[in-house]
Amino acid sequence: MSVPTMAKNGPALPMVLLNRVGTMCLVELQKLRHDRTELITRAIQPALWLLIFGETFTRLRAIPTGNLPYLDYLAPGILAQSALFVSIFYGIQIIWERDAGVLSKLMVTPTPRSALIAGKAFAAGIRAIAQAVVVLVLSAVLGVTLTANPLKLLGVMVVVVLGSAFFCCLSITIAGIVMSRERLMGIGQAITMPLFFASNALYPVDLMPGWLQVLNHVNPLSYEVDALRGLLLGTPASLWLDFAVLVGTAVLGIAVASALLPRLAR
Incomplete structure (x- = not known):
């Protein structure tokens, strides 16, 4: 009877895992409802980058971006930056949960550690999506030519979630x-x-010195920006490579952060 039981329960395990990840996402997102001003305060910095840095350098023409206006070139980079800032300090929250005793209670539940981390990582991605919508609306108001293709916009959301998930896990790993x-x-x-x-958020890779180009090629943020430019503006982009790197780094980040979670919970 053990073999049929295993066969019966085996396919259900991924669904249980997904259900628990979704539950953790909902728990994290409930916190956003109690402090909606966070979205407004976090929108100030990307707005300043677009309004001051973007508009100024568009007029100066100091950074060559071909036929693409510099503000258009900059907008996907600022979108990625805003998502980075949302997720990179997520580890502070998990330290607070440890100090409050919440993390130790979560650790004794049947929920796998990977599901706990994935829930927090993708909740950070959802927060970043809310931030991305603000940046996209502001970019459109400033005259940036963005795609209206719903499939590409969906791809933009996926890119933002994957990038945010990795940087959230990086923050938890550091914590x-x-x-x-x-x-x-x-x-x-x-x-x-x-x-x-x-x-490559602020300037093309070709303008970088050699040592900075090496760092650019191992920086997950560069692949996020490249994918966002390709999807939003239609510029040449290695989308398959970009998505492969983002998925791979997100999975690796979840694995490493999950391995360190028991140490954090002590």
Whole structure:
């Protein structure tokens, strides 16, 4: 009877896992309902980048972007940046949950550690989508020519979720190593801008010095920006490679963060 039982329960396990991931997402998103001003405050920085940096450099024509106006070139990069900023400090929340005793209670439930981490990672992605909508609306108001193809816009949302999931897991991984909110804040602030400036968000890869081009090729944010430009603006992009890297880094991030979760829960 054990063989039929295994055959019967085996296919149900992925559904149980997905259900628990979805539950964790809903729990995380409930928190956003209690502080809706967060979306407004987080929209200030990308708005300043587009309004001041984008408009100024479009007029200066200081950065060659071919026939593409610089503001158009910049908009996908700022979209990726805003998603990065939403997710890179997510580890602070899990440290708070540890200090409040919430994490230890979650760890004794039947929910797999990977489901706990995946739930938080994709909840960060949903938060980033809300942020991305603000950036896209502002970009359209400023005259950026964006696609209206619903399939491409759906692809944009998938890219944002995958990128945010990885950076959320990176934050949780750092939290599992440093074990302190203050240290995590310092490291998060130290790596955020290098990740941004070592990507193709602000300028074409061809303009970078050789050592920066090497960093660009191992920076997941660069693949996120490349995919967003290809989908939103129709520029040449290696979408299959971009999606493969984003999926791979998200899966790797979930695996590493899940392995460190018991250490964080002590």
